[in-house]
Amino acid sequence: MxxxxxxxxxxxxxxxxxxxxxxxxxxxxxxxxxxxxxxxxxxxxxxxxxxxDGNRVDFDLPFNPPGTPFQKAVCAAMLKIPGGSTKSYGELAEELDSSAQAVGNACGHNPIPILIPCHRVLAAGREMGGYSGDGGLQTKKWLLALEKALPPQQEELNL
Structure with a gap:
């Protein structure tokens, strides 16, 4: 390792x-x-x-996140969210035939944040939800602002 x-x-x-x-x-x-x-x-x-530096939004690297089969499925689904866009926990839950809460829990256990973009997953109504990375929601907002993917109601925030 x-x-x-x-x-x-x-x-x-x-x-x-x-x-x-x-x-x-x-x-x-x-x-x-x-x-x-x-x-x-x-x-x-x-x-x-x-x-x-703002020159890339997606990554071309081999990932093998540790976790349960469901956590790995959520990571795979997050990798399909293009840079500059977002999905809700509910939308991912529909794709995975699961619940939004289960998806949220799996996002919170993402072992490879930023590279596997859990910051692109938002709560219902495009609210921020949570972020387990250092800095919490401020980091999530910063990453989304970098990708120009902040929901309209969040664009006015001072980051």
């Missing part, structure tokens, strides 16, 4: 790779002696930097 940290506008991030696939993205910086640069981790950081 290899890990590499980076600075970002939403805080320090650490990406973890296992067997040639990204398995997690966590907020925080790990000690230098725990870090190891691999081609995949370097590519992930380059793509994230492009994203934060």
């Amino acid at each position: 290899a890990q590499l940290s980076m600075h970002s506008p939403v805080g320090d991030l650490t990406i973890t790779e296992e067997d040639g696939e990204i398995i997690s993205l966590d907020w925080g910086w790990i000690p230098a002696e725990w870090q190891s640069e691999t081609p995949l981790l370097r590519e992930a950081i380059e793509q994230l930097n492009d994203y934060f």
